[in-house]
Amino acid sequence: MTSMANRVTSPARWDDVEIGDNVELRRNDAPVFAGLVDARTEDGDVVWVVALGGGRRLFHIADGYHLAAAPA
Numbered sequence: 484m485t486s487m488a489n490r491v492t493s494p495a496r497w498d499d500v501e502i503g504d505n506v507e508l509r510r511n512d513a514p515v516f517a518g519l520v521d522a523r524t525e526d527g528d529v530v531w532v533v534a535l536g537g538g539r540r541l542f543h544i545a546d547g548y549h550l551a552a553a554p555a
Contacts, residue, residue: 497523497527497528497530497544497550498526498527499527500520500523500527500530500550501520501523502520502521502522502523503519503520504519504520504552505517505518505519505552505553506518506519506520506530506532506550506551506552506553507550507551507552507553507554508532508542508548508549508550509548509549509551510547510548510549515548516532516534516540516542517532517534517535517553518532518533518534518535518538518553519532519533519535520532521533521539527544528543528544528545529541529542529543529544530542530550
């Protein structure tokens with residue numbers, strides 16, 4: 484697992500996200516969901532994120548989310 488602390492993923496590509504990264508998904512500059520990347524497609528277009536409190540959601544890059552390292 485690598486740390487995303489110094490990386491911010493471009494809204495155009497999520498291919499540098501790795502399983503285990505702690506991330507936050509935002510839309511219109513508002514937080515929508517945060518947790519650990521559980522899985523992702525090879526091309527980085529889709530990620531599954533598990534919330535720390537439970538629950539797992541799938542996000543697709545075309546749905547307008549911005550994915551970045553979660554705030555510390």
